[in-house]
Amino acid sequence: MKFGLFHSVQLPDPSEQERYYREALDQVLHAERMGYSSVWFTEHHFTRHGIVSATTSVLAYLAGVTDTIRLGTAVTVLPFHNPVQLAEQTATVDVLSNGRLDLGVGRGYQWGEFHRMGIPMDEASRRFEESMEVLTCAWTSIEPFDHRGEFWSFNDLTVLPRPVQQPHPPVYVAASGADSVARVVRNDWNLLIGQGETYGQVAGQIEFYQDALAEAEADYTPRRVVVARAMYAAPTTEQARREAEVPFMWFKQTGQEVSAPPGQRVDLLPDEYAAYRSRYSPDARFDYSAMCENVMLFGSPDDIAERIGRLRDSGVENLIFFVNFGGIEHQRVLDSLELFAAEVMPQFTD
Amino acid sequence: MKFGLFHSVQLPDPSEQERYYREALDQVLHAERMGYSSVWFTEHHFTRHGIVSATTSVLAYLAGVTDTIRLGTAVTVLPFHNPVQLAEQTATVDVLSNGRLDLGVGRGYQWGEFHRMGIPMDEASRRFEESMEVLTCAWTSIEPFDHRGEFWSFNDLTVLPRPVQQPHPPVYVAASGADSVARVVRNDWNLLIGQGETYGQVAGQIEFYQDALAEAEADYTPRRVVVARAMYAAPTTEQARREAEVPFMWFKQTGQEVSAPPGQRVDLLPDEYAAYRSRYSPDARFDYSAMCENVMLFGSPDDIAERIGRLRDSGVENLIFFVNFGGIEHQRVLDSLELFAAEVMPQFTD
Numbered sequence A, B: 001m002k003f004g005l006f007h008s009v010q011l012p013d014p015s016e017q018e019r020y021y022r023e024a025l026d027q028v029l030h031a032e033r034m035g036y037s038s039v040w041f042t043e044h045h046f047t048r049h050g051i052v053s054a055t056t057s058v059l060a061y062l063a064g065v066t067d068t069i070r071l072g073t074a075v076t077v078l079p080f081h082n083p084v085q086l087a088e089q090t091a092t093v094d095v096l097s098n099g100r101l102d103l104g105v106g107r108g109y110q111w112g113e114f115h116r117m118g119i120p121m122d123e124a125s126r127r128f129e130e131s132m133e134v135l136t137c138a139w140t141s142i143e144p145f146d147h148r149g150e151f152w153s154f155n156d157l158t159v160l161p162r163p164v165q166q167p168h169p170p171v172y173v174a175a176s177g178a179d180s181v182a183r184v185v186r187n188d189w190n191l192l193i194g195q196g197e198t199y200g201q202v203a204g205q206i207e208f209y210q211d212a213l214a215e216a217e218a219d220y221t222p223r224r225v226v227v228a229r230a231m232y233a234a235p236t237t238e239q240a241r242r243e244a245e246v247p248f249m250w251f252k253q254t255g256q257e258v259s260a261p262p263g264q265r266v267d268l269l270p271d272e273y274a275a276y277r278s279r280y281s282p283d284a285r286f287d288y289s290a291m292c293e294n295v296m297l298f299g300s301p302d303d304i305a306e307r308i309g310r311l312r313d314s315g316v317e318n319l320i321f322f323v324n325f326g327g328i329e330h331q332r333v334l335d336s337l338e339l340f341a342a343e344v345m346p347q348f349t350d
Helices: A014-034 A055-065 A083-096 A111-117 A121-140 A178-186 A199-215 A237-259 A273-279 A288-294 A301-313 A330-343 A345-349 B014-034 B055-065 B083-096 B111-117 B121-140 B178-186 B199-215 B237-259 B273-279 B288-294 B301-313 B330-343 B345-349
Strands: A002-007 A038-041 A070-077 A101-106 A145-148 A153-157 A171-174 A190-193 A225-233 A297-299 A318-322 B002-007 B038-041 B070-077 B101-106 B145-148 B153-157 B171-174 B190-193 B225-233 B297-299 B318-322
Touching (some): A002 A225, A002 A345, A014 A330, A014 B083, A038 A055, A038 A101, A038 A318, A055 A070, A055 A083, A070 A171, A083 B014, A083 B055, A111 A121, A111 A237, A153 B111, A178 A199, A199 A225, A225 A237, A225 A301, A237 A288, A237 A297, A301 A345, A330 A345, B002 B225, B038 B101, B038 B318, B070 B171, B101 B121, B178 B190, B190 B199, B199 B301, B225 B237, B225 B301, B225 B330, B237 B288, B301 B345, B330 B345
Parallel strands (some): A002 A038, A002 A318, A038 A070, A070 A101, A101 A171, A171 A190, A225 A297, A225 A318, B002 B038, B002 B318, B101 B171, B190 B225
């Protein structure tokens, strides 16, 4: 199996932006040294729930300071981007990293981001389709091409630089239902499964995927499926769950608020760190214990290994870990990554 | 005085994209070690005349592999960018570089790039104005802002991350005529003078600038003016001019063709390297000798020092050198930078 990071930077304390960035990037360097094979950065806009808004720029930075770790987006929200400029930005990262880019894409789900960006959310699917078409063409066309679409027009162009990976960097698409998973297979994309799905849902989606492949008479290639999962390892499961709870629930609650429609949305920016964090109480909204059982990998090395064994039995061979949630202390993240690398990783990579 | 690089990557040989990128980036690392204080990358699209199309991504990469050199764009073509995303990308570079970003902006002049991007060139000035307004607001607003413009609409947003430099990274605007230079002063921007101007024109533009400052009852601050200049140093002026001629004229001619309207434009992409380079002959179109006298800094250290002395007498204290033109051999660029750093730089920085 392969293990990577599903990474982001959040801003619980508005005065600590640079420190959060520095620590998140430092975690990637440590992860590379410890044997993690990829890092996938999210894209978020306009709120403290996620302050990596220029994802390809962050990957370009990492291209310079890392050697082997693969650099991904998870996900780039296609409706937000000029597809030709996205082709330029991603090809540039592919050049700067010598072919280490993986591009995860999605149509977007956060009402607040669409609204603020001035893009009607009901255009999301159509924008996704058009952008994917232009992006693929822009990456691969040797001869100049034209495009006349609903949202974009381009004339007689060839994009430079070209990606190093041929015909283009691998594309991963987040999908969950049977139909959307079948669409992934039909387009020969790779499959990304989100960190919010339960173990049961992950297994179900991989079944959809295998069914669609069988229908297309194609083989199941486990490396083409990437599953994200929050992970925190500590000597005991009790300690892991206790230490992860407040920062992880800050992340969950702010995410809920960002994606909710206007009436239900809480503006995250004006709040003070301590005040915001203290709002979380164990009985509110989400059932942390149930999520620990069914979703996250918060536990002792043995506990986590047992759960990963089950994921592997479902067909998962490529796990990416969300480890830097809600302003959790940097040293704890490093210790957790180290503990996993020392005690769990060898059980699955030999 | 301060000396930097006005940098780009061109693609004379289409099969050598990665090598050109690698060498250009390597030149920046060498320049930093030699005492050059800034590097400013161009933005170009769709032709071999310039293959840095995702300029802020390249600067993000350099943020990771350099320590002190300032990182600039010269220039970012505002009409091509979503101004909120540009605010995100530039603030990200500012965070990743710990406050080393300089943003040069322009309204664009290349017919081919506007046409291919699907943006009417007659909108360039209006798009520039609107983007500059949104960009400034996006960098500096603590409270959410709305924007309803001719080209863009945004709602209730605050951009994250914030720039490290406060209130925002320095903005440089390319301007030449008295009116446009006065506009730079009126907006409290910094002034960028292009590499194509003769020594006489540079002096004239600085006079315009000083006049406008006097009218505004402001002082002349030489560090707020940056002048770009092609530079190539060799032991003798004859050798410098001989070695620079073919690659520099490749650059000049392709630039001409990219910015010309359709009838006059030659498509650069299908040509072979050797065939294209051989098209240049000394009697064609541009007068290389006259340009060597009046525009470029191609010469021996003494010759270059004498010319820089004249520029300093005009009020120039911030020169950035275009050194990586038309596929010129990497080692020659390094030798030229080294010779300048050893023999000319000390005369002006003590």
